[in-house]
Amino acid sequence: MNNTPWTRKDLLSLYDLTKEEIVFILDTAEEFKKVSQRKIKKVPALRGKTVVNLFVEPSTRTRISFELAEQRLSADIINIAADASSLRKGETLLDTIKNIEALQADLIVMRHSAAGAPNFLAPRVRCGIVNAGDGAHSHPTQALLDIFTMREKFGRIEGLNVSIIGDILHSRVARSDMWGLLKLGANVTFAGPSTLVPREFIKAGVRVCDNLKDALVGADVVNLLRIQHERQRSGFFPSTGEYAKVFGLNSDSMKYIKPDALIMHPGPINRDVELSSALADCPQSVILEQVTNGLAVRMAVLFLVAGCLK
Amino acid sequence: MNNTPWTRKDLLSLYDLTKEEIVFILDTAEEFKKVSQRKIKKVPALRGKTVVNLFVEPSTRTRISFELAEQRLSADIINIAADASSLRKGETLLDTIKNIEALQADLIVMRHSAAGAPNFLAPRVRCGIVNAGDGAHSHPTQALLDIFTMREKFGRIEGLNVSIIGDILHSRVARSDMWGLLKLGANVTFAGPSTLVPREFIKAGVRVCDNLKDALVGADVVNLLRIQHERQRSGFFPSTGEYAKVFGLNSDSMKYIKPDALIMHPGPINRDVELSSALADCPQSVILEQVTNGLAVRMAVLFLVAGCLK
Amino acid sequence: MNNTPWTRKDLLSLYDLTKEEIVFILDTAEEFKKVSQRKIKKVPALRGKTVVNLFVEPSTRTRISFELAEQRLSADIINIAADASSLRKGETLLDTIKNIEALQADLIVMRHSAAGAPNFLAPRVRCGIVNAGDGAHSHPTQALLDIFTMREKFGRIEGLNVSIIGDILHSRVARSDMWGLLKLGANVTFAGPSTLVPREFIKAGVRVCDNLKDALVGADVVNLLRIQHERQRSGFFPSTGEYAKVFGLNSDSMKYIKPDALIMHPGPINRDVELSSALADCPQSVILEQVTNGLAVRMAVLFLVAGCLK
Numbered sequence: 001m002n003n004t005p006w007t008r009k010d011l012l013s014l015y016d017l018t019k020e021e022i023v024f025i026l027d028t029a030e031e032f033k034k035v036s037q038r039k040i041k042k043v044p045a046l047r048g049k050t051v052v053n054l055f056v057e058p059s060t061r062t063r064i065s066f067e068l069a070e071q072r073l074s075a076d077i078i079n080i081a082a083d084a085s086s087l088r089k090g091e092t093l094l095d096t097i098k099n100i101e102a103l104q105a106d107l108i109v110m111r112h113s114a115a116g117a118p119n120f121l122a123p124r125v126r127c128g129i130v131n132a133g134d135g136a137h138s139h140p141t142q143a144l145l146d147i148f149t150m151r152e153k154f155g156r157i158e159g160l161n162v163s164i165i166g167d168i169l170h171s172r173v174a175r176s177d178m179w180g181l182l183k184l185g186a187n188v189t190f191a192g193p194s195t196l197v198p199r200e201f202i203k204a205g206v207r208v209c210d211n212l213k214d215a216l217v218g219a220d221v222v223n224l225l226r227i228q229h230e231r232q233r234s235g236f237f238p239s240t241g242e243y244a245k246v247f248g249l250n251s252d253s254m255k256y257i258k259p260d261a262l263i264m265h266p267g268p269i270n271r272d273v274e275l276s277s278a279l280a281d282c283p284q285s286v287i288l289e290q291v292t293n294g295l296a297v298r299m300a301v302l303f304l305v306a307g308c309l310k
Numbered sequence: 311m312n313n314t315p316w317t318r319k320d321l322l323s324l325y326d327l328t329k330e331e332i333v334f335i336l337d338t339a340e341e342f343k344k345v346s347q348r349k350i351k352k353v354p355a356l357r358g359k360t361v362v363n364l365f366v367e368p369s370t371r372t373r374i375s376f377e378l379a380e381q382r383l384s385a386d387i388i389n390i391a392a393d394a395s396s397l398r399k400g401e402t403l404l405d406t407i408k409n410i411e412a413l414q415a416d417l418i419v420m421r422h423s424a425a426g427a428p429n430f431l432a433p434r435v436r437c438g439i440v441n442a443g444d445g446a447h448s449h450p451t452q453a454l455l456d457i458f459t460m461r462e463k464f465g466r467i468e469g470l471n472v473s474i475i476g477d478i479l480h481s482r483v484a485r486s487d488m489w490g491l492l493k494l495g496a497n498v499t500f501a502g503p504s505t506l507v508p509r510e511f512i513k514a515g516v517r518v519c520d521n522l523k524d525a526l527v528g529a530d531v532v533n534l535l536r537i538q539h540e541r542q543r544s545g546f547f548p549s550t551g552e553y554a555k556v557f558g559l560n561s562d563s564m565k566y567i568k569p570d571a572l573i574m575h576p577g578p579i580n581r582d583v584e585l586s587s588a589l590a591d592c593p594q595s596v597i598l599e600q601v602t603n604g605l606a607v608r609m610a611v612l613f614l615v616a617g618c619l620k
Numbered sequence: 621m622n623n624t625p626w627t628r629k630d631l632l633s634l635y636d637l638t639k640e641e642i643v644f645i646l647d648t649a650e651e652f653k654k655v656s657q658r659k660i661k662k663v664p665a666l667r668g669k670t671v672v673n674l675f676v677e678p679s680t681r682t683r684i685s686f687e688l689a690e691q692r693l694s695a696d697i698i699n700i701a702a703d704a705s706s707l708r709k710g711e712t713l714l715d716t717i718k719n720i721e722a723l724q725a726d727l728i729v730m731r732h733s734a735a736g737a738p739n740f741l742a743p744r745v746r747c748g749i750v751n752a753g754d755g756a757h758s759h760p761t762q763a764l765l766d767i768f769t770m771r772e773k774f775g776r777i778e779g780l781n782v783s784i785i786g787d788i789l790h791s792r793v794a795r796s797d798m799w800g801l802l803k804l805g806a807n808v809t810f811a812g813p814s815t816l817v818p819r820e821f822i823k824a825g826v827r828v829c830d831n832l833k834d835a836l837v838g839a840d841v842v843n844l845l846r847i848q849h850e851r852q853r854s855g856f857f858p859s860t861g862e863y864a865k866v867f868g869l870n871s872d873s874m875k876y877i878k879p880d881a882l883i884m885h886p887g888p889i890n891r892d893v894e895l896s897s898a899l900a901d902c903p904q905s906v907i908l909e910q911v912t913n914g915l916a917v918r919m920a921v922l923f924l925v926a927g928c929l930k
Contacts, residue, residue, distance in 0.1 A: 048660030350668030
């Protein structure tokens with residue numbers, strides 16, 4: 001671990017990182033991607049280390065991706081799901097974390113519905129904290145896998161035009177992508193129903209569009225966010241059918257897109273809502289490659305933060 | 311893996327297999343049975359391979375049996391239970407499976423309430439699919455463990471008289487036993503309330519009985535299916551007490567059975583419904599040996615299909 | 621395993637053990653405590669052994685502590701939670717355990733709401749049974765970790781004054797601490813609302829107090845039990861606010877305590893109910909050390925009982 005620019009025991013948000021740190025994670029992830037392509041998909045990097053996956057908000061795919069990353073690093077793994085947790089018994093979150101620390105855990109991978117929870121906890125424990133999504137705040141490994149996938153395809157991030165479309169307001173993915181992409185020199189556009197695209201992001205350097213066409217023209221990457229049906233019930237947009245017509249990506253809207261543009265989605269897809277079924281499976285779609293790269297990025301992050309524990 | 315007659319990356323149904331393939335699994339399972347009798351119950355056969363247990367229908371004992379088999383083969387294991395799965399978020403089953411594949415999983419052990427789900431998925435993914443029960447269609451490892459247990463006790467399957475008693479209509483166990491046993495040359499009898507024993511199985515070569523006595527006389531094996539209480543509520547039979555009197559196996563009905571006949575049950579037992587408590591624990595009962603053999607059979611299946619992945 | 625005074629395949633209750641057996645577990649735990657302080661927190665002591673965690677009553681912290689102990693001993697682990705268990709299907713508990721035994725499990729760590737369940741099962745199976753809490757009866761590893769922590773701080777148990785405060789009536793922790801401490805020569809005091817402190821324990825050699833002050837004066841250890849809010853609803857005490865005022869430990873009541881007395885709590889803490897938040901985090905509090913020691917004690921117990929399996 002000499003000569004590494006990585007010195008953090010936690011990964012909380014891409015907002016905190018320098019360009020060099022982000023690039024270093026991506027470079028490390030490239031190495032780890034090869035592990036999952038071997039016959040024996042395992043390295044002993046975290047053998048005898050304990051990783052606790054504390055998911056206080058339900059998640060299947062992020063939890064599985066982290067758990068597999070931990071297995072391939074040979075860590076010992078404890079899963080704690082919200083429902084089973086003693087949180088229900090009225091214990092404070094800090095007490096829960098202090099108890100996990102007292103079990104000599106090394107890393108805590110944490111998802112929580114409250115924005116800022118990992119930032120509050122990280123300076124208060126010896127364990128490393130990896131944020132697996134906190135409220136609408138941050139989801140750094142999702143952004144890293146998005147950026148990794150773009151870099152793998154285009155060979156660079158600088159100067160890429162990336163359009164992120166959908167419910168920006170509630171999306172930790174959009175925020176995380178934005179911080180990472182801006183640091184690496186990409187041009188970021190947000191588009192979606194005006195109730196769901198806060199104009200304050202303009203100050204951060206983002207272009208904001210009210211219509212899909214403007215967001216698609218000239219884009220190198222189109223990243224479609226998942227529409228949460230409960231948002232519709234809350235009146236943010238009239239109906240999912242209406243949403244699909246105005247902001248869904250389908251063969252009609254494809255005419256505005258460059259032929260080598262990438263279609264991305266954090267999953268799980270609502271087929272024929274934010275993305276037509278045909279396009280989800282078309283050659284420009286790299287949605288499943290994102291999943292594959294997520295594993296590599298998470299292996300890299302776990303490996304790097306574990307190397308900075310005292 | 312040279313000179314093996316096994317060439318399939320999936321185990322979907324015994325209906326698909328040749329007699330030689332079934333016998334080859336049973337022979338392989340005999341070898342693996344020894345592993346669980348060692349002091350160190352582990353072999354490195356699947357080290358560095360990832361097995362995902364995708365149980366979209368609840369199950370404890372089949373899931374545990376598979377999970378232990380995977381551990382004893384040294385695989386890395388991910389458990390996905392229906393409730394936790396992103397299936398709830400409206401993703402299609404094929405998308406779920408494609409995502410698991412993108413994580414470079416090697417095998418998916420799958421239980422699903424929809425008959426045919428594994429058959430639909432298997433040709434669409436690189437991963438091997440092992441059917442752990444799909445609707446009322448197939449449960450091949452249960453049938454293999456039943457047949458393994460019979461073969462272990464009698465030294466052969468050919469010519470054995472096997473009577474399967476209970477709710478044949480809804481039973482994937484009965485169907486799977488039937489296909490396997492017929493291929494290996496056994497004589498199969500189905501018995502149970504007439505609402506629950508479809509006569510169409512006669513065409514497949516099965517004898518169908520309306521009363522217990524006819525099914526018991528001459529039987530080498532009596533396999534009792536579990537009565538699902540919800541069937542009774544649906545009116546398929548009047549009451550569990552009534553069922554116990556007419557089709558339950560107890561000391562009265564034992565007089566019709568050969569003294570060396572085996573009593574089998576897939577578990578969990580409803581004591582004093584389909585099987586009297588005394589008989590469940592009598593020397594002719596091999597119910598717990600079925601559990602032990604299930605582990606050996608599942609180790610063999612996982613090992614064989616893993617050897618056929620590209 | 622020569623020259624060991626440990627000959628039991630089960631750990632059911634400290635009531636069953638001799639003073640020498642308890643001391644031997646504590647001495648063994650001291651050795652295992654060092655494992656969790658290493659860089660690679662793992663020994664191969666239970667490699668190739670199968671441990672089943674059967675939690676028929678919900679638990680997070682005890683389950684995690686056992687699971688980590690098992691991982692650090694390199695065991696293969698199966699978790700069965702109450703909700704998922706086939707117990708729901710009406711199978712008897714003995715059948716469930718017999719099925720687990722048929723899978724060649726070595727140890728069953730078991731929590732159950734029915735007092736006496738592990739004692740009923742232990743002589744009926746070849747597997748070792750470790751009681752992780754049964755009803756209001758016994759929780760031997762909690763008592764062992766409490767006693768381990770006291771011994772570590774004071775260098776002895778003999779002659780220590782230990783006051784246990786709270787809902788003694790429903791507490792398996794209080795009963796287990798009592799049996800262990802009395803065997804090792806400590807003086808035990810119980811205090812709490814009179815509805816919750818049965819006077820029958822006087823016969824066992826315990827001092828019973830009706831007020832907090834008498835329990836605190838002269839105490840070397842003050843062990844505060846968790847108040848279960850549901851008890852209050854059942855009318856055992858008027859309100860948690862009232863409880864906190866009369867039996868909660870806070871800066872006021874601290875004036876009665878020796879300056880080197882230990883404050884203990886089995887967790888999770890209700891801050892400002894049984895224990896003020898300031899005291900929970902004060903230097904006399906060893907609550908998190910109890911958590912750390914619990915892991916060491918459980919590693920020792922699992923190791924010792926596994927060594928006595930036939």
